[in-house]
Amino acid sequence: MQITIDIDSATPLFSQLVMQIKQAVERGLIQPGDPLPSIRQLANDLDMNNKTVAKAYRLLERDSVIETKGYRGTFIHPDARANCTVDLNAWVKKQLNETISAFRKAGVTDSEIRIAFADVLNQSTGGSHD
Structure with missing residues (x-):
């Protein structure tokens, strides 16, 4: 999964991240159970603030697109594809x-x-x- 953030876009960075993860799930590029990078790792990879990535992850978790399993990490939720359409x-x-x-x-x-x-x-x- 390739995530590209446009810092010049009017769309907030956390929203871009949420949309791209949802699109990757809808297209089958990432599957239920697949691990996601840690907040710190993804923030580092995208040259973003940890808080921005954390906000995106919170929204994705709220929408049951991802699930956090404590110290084991963050994964794509089993019902992620169906939940991507929730707006x-x-x-x-x-x-x-x-x-x-x-x-x-x-x-x-x-x-x-x-x-x-x-x-x-x-x-x-x-x-x-x-």
Whole structure:
């Protein structure tokens, strides 16, 4: 599997990494059970920050595309191919679009929506969730 990161792309580096690993799984270039490099090794190979690779791995694990087996390493999840089509970002955007449309119909301004969103997000997470 060849991963190529474009540092000049508008797409965040962690997103590029997630997309490329999912594409490799979908194309059968990597199979369930195949090992992945450690976070440190992949970060070194791609000349990236460890935290960026760790974030990509967390998202892939959340989506059950990869699984971490403690000290033994990180592997492609048995259901990875089916799980590659899960797009939580698209679902979140759809939900937000529907909610924002309802707010606008009720006469709420975009500024009020932004302020309320930030307030609720900060209250529910106690700050940053990443």
